[in-house]
Amino acid sequence: MGRYSGRSSRLILMCVVSLVLFAVEISVAYVGNSLSLASDAFAVLSHLISMIIGLFGVRFSRIRWHKSNTFGFSRADVVGAFGNSVFATALMFSIFVEAIKRFINPQKTEKALLVLIVGIAGLFFNVFNYVIFMDCCYCRAPQGDAETGDSPNDQKSPEEGPEKKKEKKSEALNIRGVLLHVMGDALGSVVVVVAATIFHILPLGNAPCNWQCYIDPSLTIIMVFIILSSAFPLIKETSIILLQMVPKGVNMQLLTDRLARVSGVSSLHEVHVWELAGGKNIATLHIKCQTPTDYQDAAYKIRKVFHEAGIHSVTIQPEYIDHKTSQLLCSSPCISKACDSQLCCSQQEPPLAKTNGYTEKNDSCLSALHKDNGSSKNDTEIPIEYPLAEDSIKNVKNCGMSGD
Structure with missing residues (x-):
């Protein structure tokens, strides 16, 4: 040869x-x-x-x-x-x-x-x-x-099946x-x-x-x-x-909707999808779960959602809910505040769907915020505008204060 x-x-x-x-x-x-x-x-x-x-x-x-x-x-x-x-x-x-x-x-x-x-x-x-x-x-x-x-x-x-x-x-x-x-x-x-x-x-x-x-x-x-x-x-x-843009054929709105409905996932943010080379799609995301058991069950279902979307290399970062912090914020901050701006999800401002794929799920305050629009507790909330994300933060804090 x-x-x-x-x-x-x-x-x-x-x-x-x-x-x-x-x-x-x-x-x-x-x-x-x-x-x-x-x-x-x-x-x-x-x-x-x-x-x-x-x-x-x-x-x-x-x-x-x-x-x-x-x-x-x-x-x-x-x-x-x-x-x-x-x-x-x-x-x-x-x-x-x-x-x-x-x-x-x-x-x-x-x-x-x-x-x-x-x-x-x-x-x-x-x-x-x-x-x-x-x-x-x-x-x-x-x-x-x-x-x-x-x-x-x-x-x-x-599982590989005829419908794959x-x-x-x-x-x-x-x-x-x-x-x-x-x-x-x-x-x-x-x-x-x-x-x-x-x-x-x-x-x-x-x-x-x-x-x-x-x-x-x-x-x-x-x-x-x-x-x-x-x-x-x-x-x-x-x-x-x-430029690491979303690959052609991947609908991020539909994808995040499906991910937010996965059982065991309290919230998810930092959803990134890009194409390494022709046809080789990669995804990373942060998910918040109540317990490690919830994460183990949710990880398989999340991979299946990505697999059906043509994304086969997925990195999932689990985060567990801490009642001291809001579900809107990342639970994996930098060890120093000086490097906060270099984080994938900054602690200074809430993550936004428009910039890094934030999705909040099953939050009673957010459900109450949109009750007039017919939203239910299990509806998926994907803030697009920055003021909406700020209102969500305020409502979450107000709920915490009323609970006390």
């Missing part, structure tokens, strides 16, 4: 082919004064860089744990995809500017036959790269969430970034062939520029917009992961 095998060896082969193609295309582009061929050559260069990034991303993403990175390098693919798409966007902008300049100062394509031959050769090599790429990399299903593992807090595993949802296979975002460049190269070669064919069949000779001179920049601009239509969604998808 050797040191390199599978998609790594194929990516190396594609890198070599792309390097040769870039050298040939950029030389002929300057000789033939072809903007489309020069654009295609630089697109091949970006493709080459993306494959180099992709090659390292593939290898680093296999590292599951490192002393300097406890999550491993699972996001190497994501970072590579983000870099590839941003680089492609920047390159397309540069090509777009050159096309506008060619509109202002139209120029003829020289040696159209040579440009046409190189364009056809480039199209052939791009199709060859595309076939190799799809065969070795893109169609191979990643292992998905199974490698992420579950939290040490997991005591039981949900099929877990989504994570897509290799980095490979998608490389595929974006492969498609761009192939499209660029098509533009070169079309433009060169027109100049070869209808040569201008010594005649001044006419409509033919605008074919080259026009097709180039079309190519730019097609590539950007694929690059922007990839930038958005990778940015969501890097």
Whole structure:
């Protein structure tokens, strides 16, 4: 098998082919004064860089744990995809500017036959790269969430049954970034062939520029917009992961509603859900229980709720109700007040659903507060606005004073 095998060896082969193609295309582009061929050559260069990034991303993403990175390098693919798409966007902008300049100062394509031959050769090599790429990399299903593992807090595993949802296979975002460049190269070669064919069949000779001179920049601009239509969604998808936003398809309102209804849970806060890499969702939360037994029973049910939502790595921090503190506040403060601002849940202000997923359940005062709206004791209360959270604190304190 050797040191390199599978998609790594194929990516190396594609890198070599792309390097040769870039050298040939950029030389002929300057000789033939072809903007489309020069654009295609630089697109091949970006493709080459993306494959180099992709090659390292593939290898680093296999590292599951490192002393300097406890999550491993699972996001190497994501970072590579983000870099590839941003680089492609920047390159397309540069090509777009050159096309506008060619509109202002139209120029003829020289040696159209040579440009046409190189364009056809480039199209052939791009199709060859595309076939190799799809065969070795893109169609191979990643292992998905199974490698992420579950939290040490997991005591039981949900029963597997026929009604279990099929877990989504994570897509290799980095490979998608490389595929974006492969498609761009192939499209660029098509533009070169079309433009060169027109100049070869209808040569201008010594005649001044006419409509033919605008074919080259026009097709180039079309190519730019097609590539950007694929690059922007990839930038958005990778940015969501890097910003640790809620994964697509996870409804936090519905999720917190279900978690709040779990028996044995008095309240929960600091509900965080994010995506480590493509399809590998992770969740953390704090729950308050009356007794350790309540936590043991609730932990399994909470994991099942997350499992059904497609989240399989869950860390649960149990907190036990202390009558000296409000249920609205976290029971695990820092040992010093100086570091309170660095806590996930500060003691200076009540947690908010809008910022960190606070949910309060089965509180008689909150139920009384919303009696006029038809809320019952078992209803789930999820404060959204800050004043509502403050009113909840005041009512909890008032209930405590009246109880005394």
